[in-house]
Amino acid sequence: MPSVDMGVEIAGLKLPTPLIAASGTFGYGDEYQQVADYDCIGAISVKGLYLEPRKGCPPPRIWETPSGMLNAIGLQEVGIRRFLAEKLPVVRALGKIVIANICGSSLAEYGELARILDQAEGVAGIEVNISCPNVAEGGIEFGCDPDMAARATEVVRRGTRLPVIPKLSPSASDLAAVARRVAEAGADAVSLINTIPAMAVDVETRRPRLANVVGGLSGPAIRPIAVRMVWEVARGSRLPVIGMGGIANAEDALEFLLVGAAAVQIGTMNFVDPGVWRHTLDGLAAYCRRHEVPAVRTLTGAMLPAAGSRA
Numbered sequence: 001m002p003s004v005d006m007g008v009e010i011a012g013l014k015l016p017t018p019l020i021a022a023s024g025t026f027g028y029g030d031e032y033q034q035v036a037d038y039d040c041i042g043a044i045s046v047k048g049l050y051l052e053p054r055k056g057c058p059p060p061r062i063w064e065t066p067s068g069m070l071n072a073i074g075l076q077e078v079g080i081r082r083f084l085a086e087k088l089p090v091v092r093a094l095g096k097i098v099i100a101n102i103c104g105s106s107l108a109e110y111g112e113l114a115r116i117l118d119q120a121e122g123v124a125g126i127e128v129n130i131s132c133p134n135v136a137e138g139g140i141e142f143g144c145d146p147d148m149a150a151r152a153t154e155v156v157r158r159g160t161r162l163p164v165i166p167k168l169s170p171s172a173s174d175l176a177a178v179a180r181r182v183a184e185a186g187a188d189a190v191s192l193i194n195t196i197p198a199m200a201v202d203v204e205t206r207r208p209r210l211a212n213v214v215g216g217l218s219g220p221a222i223r224p225i226a227v228r229m230v231w232e233v234a235r236g237s238r239l240p241v242i243g244m245g246g247i248a249n250a251e252d253a254l255e256f257l258l259v260g261a262a263a264v265q266i267g268t269m270n271f272v273d274p275g276v277w278r279h280t281l282d283g284l285a286a287y288c289r290r291h292e293v294p295a296v297r298t299l300t301g302a303m304l305p306a307a308g309s310r311a
Helices: 080-092 107-118 146-159 175-184 220-236 250-258 268-272 276-290
Strands: 008-010 013-015 019-021 043-045 062-065 068-071 097-102 123-129 164-167 190-192 196-199 214-218 241-244 263-266
Touching: 013 097, 019 276, 068 220, 068 268, 080 097, 080 107, 097 107, 107 123, 107 146, 123 146, 146 164, 146 175, 175 190, 175 220, 190 220, 214 220, 220 241, 220 250, 241 250, 250 263, 250 276, 263 276, 268 276
Parallel strands: 019 043, 019 263, 043 097, 097 123, 123 164, 164 190, 190 241, 241 263
Antiparallel strands: 008 013, 062 068, 068 214, 196 214
C-alpha cells in the first residue's frame, strides 16, 4: 500500500507525527540533538515554567523503581523570562512545534504566564500543569477539583489566543468530570496523565529514598492506569486527548490511540533509550501497513468491544 500518513491534528495544531516529547523529560527542547531523531517528533512540550526561577527539591531526588522511575525534581526551572530570551530561540531554530508547559501557585500566576506567552514568537500552544498546589487554598492541587481546574483554565484562556491544553492529574477522583469542566472553561484539548504520587524506602537506613519523601512515579509501571484514564476521559468528554504514561514502543502508543488519544507523549523512556522516537514511529507505520490503515489518525478511538461483550 502507499506510504502511511503519520500526521495528526489536535487543538488546531498540525503535527507531522503523533509523538510529542513530554514536559520535564526533554529539557527545553534542544538538549537531545546528538542522540534523538528529531524528525520523528511531532512537537515538544518544554520543561514546566513558573514566572520566576526555581531551584527544585534537594537531592536525592530520583530513584529507579521496578518498571519505572520515582522523581521529586520539584519543577526546577529557569523562569519564563530566561526561557524566552535564551531557550526558545534555540528550539525555535530546530523547526519543531513548541508547546509551553506552565505551572502556577496561584490563579494570577497562571494568567500572567499566559499573557506573556501569547506574545512569544514560536510558541504554538500552552499545556497547563494543574497538578500544582494552590497556595491560596491550602496546597490542594488545582487539578483535584473540577471547579478549581476550570478556574485555572479560564484564567489562562482569557490571557491567550493560543490553544490551551490542561494536563490532568491522576489524583482527581473523576478525570472525565475534570475534563468536562475545563472544556466549559475554554480548553481546546487535555493531556493525561501526570505522574502518580508514590514513595520508596531504604530498609537498611530506614530512610526515604527521596529527600522530599514523596515523588512522582512514571514509566511502564503506570501505563495500564494511564490507558484506563485516557479511555474514561475520551468517552466522557468532547475534548481531544493527548495520552501519556509509560509509553516505551509502538504497541504502547497504539493502546492509547485505540482508546481515544489523538496523539501521545513519551517521557521516561527517553531517559532509557533516546532511540525510542525512531523505533516507535517506525512501529506505528508498520502496524498501519499491516492492517491497511492509510492514516494513523484514523486509529483514534478504534478499539473494538471486548470479546463476548454485547456492546
